Amino acid sequence: MTRTVDDVNVGSLLRGWRKLRRITQLELALKADSSTRHISFIETGRSTPSRSMVLHLAEQLDVPVRERNSLLVAAGYAPSFPETPMTAPAMTPLRAGLEQLLTAYEPHPALVMDGMYDVVAANRGVQMLLEGVAGHLLRPPMNAMRLTLHPQGLAPRIRNLAEWRGHLLERMERQAALRSSDALHSLYEEVAAYPSPAGGAPPAEAWRGEGHSAAPHPYALPLRIEAGGRVLSFISTATTFNTPMDVTVSELAVETFLPADAETAAVLQAAR
Numbered sequence: 001m002t003r004t005v006d007d008v009n010v011g012s013l014l015r016g017w018r019k020l021r022r023i024t025q026l027e028l029a030l031k032a033d034s035s036t037r038h039i040s041f042i043e044t045g046r047s048t049p050s051r052s053m054v055l056h057l058a059e060q061l062d063v064p065v066r067e068r069n070s071l072l073v074a075a076g077y078a079p080s081f082p083e084t085p086m087t088a089p090a091m092t093p094l095r096a097g098l099e100q101l102l103t104a105y106e107p108h109p110a111l112v113m114d115g116m117y118d119v120v121a122a123n124r125g126v127q128m129l130l131e132g133v134a135g136h137l138l139r140p141p142m143n144a145m146r147l148t149l150h151p152q153g154l155a156p157r158i159r160n161l162a163e164w165r166g167h168l169l170e171r172m173e174r175q176a177a178l179r180s181s182d183a184l185h186s187l188y189e190e191v192a193a194y195p196s197p198a199g200g201a202p203p204a205e206a207w208r209g210e211g212h213s214a215a216p217h218p219y220a221l222p223l224r225i226e227a228g229g230r231v232l233s234f235i236s237t238a239t240t241f242n243t244p245m246d247v248t249v250s251e252l253a254v255e256t257f258l259p260a261d262a263e264t265a266a267v268l269q270a271a272r
Helices: 010-021 025-031 036-044 051-060 064-072 088-105 146-150 161-181 182-192 263-268
Strands: 110-113 117-122 223-227 232-237 252-259
Touching: 010 036, 010 051, 010 064, 025 036, 025 051, 051 064, 088 110, 088 117, 088 252, 146 161, 146 182, 161 182, 232 263, 252 263
Parallel strands: none
Antiparallel strands: 110 117, 110 252, 223 232, 232 252
16 A cells, blocks of 8 residues: 555545455445445544544454554554564563474474564474575575575575465565555565566476476465475465464464475475
8 A cells, every 4th residue: 555645644544445455435334334424534534533443444454453553643542552572571472382383393394474574483494495595695684585585595496486486476565565564565676676587487397306296286386495405395374363462463474384295294204
């Protein structure tokens, strides 16, 4: 969502989110158990919504937690959601839980990323994929998108780079739009400018390696990557927290990688 100098009040911001979600005032009114007239008055500034109404509309519009604070401030209210650093003592139970989760997932790769795709934590399974990565990409904060798509990162070893690159860029573009984040837009522009695979889509060999099926998996796009002299194949999943009450927590995602074939599963088990 692009903001202009006129987007200084909560009505303008709410209208922007409604348009971004591609729903009409009537549809929003029905979802929010309100009236089209009331929604119109709020968007035009003729009516100032209560604190609870701002949060209620934000929930119906699926506005991210960080931006809900911005809506409250624009309406003249204090933010509702704190933004607690991961290093804060209050986050100790969360950090411990995430570390336990990552360790339990070994030998399968798993990591935790924040809203900018910076790696907050990772397990030993991730380490086996980092061979040959340039040192500057491994320095904290290690960014998962730079690490994956940079020509000195994982990109040269990803067999289906064209498809995987397209998947990651689409994911970033969607997240940047949903969060209205200038920083995320800048990161997207940076990694999208990295050299892309020559010739567009890779040949059929990119879908296979020694011991791999020639056909792509029908249920999800795999990541096929060379590691330790083998071609490993993974299906990734992303998990977020339900009903987060903190900005930091709302933007965390646990990324896990499941073996997509028997050969990869065997390699991981041997690495235990």
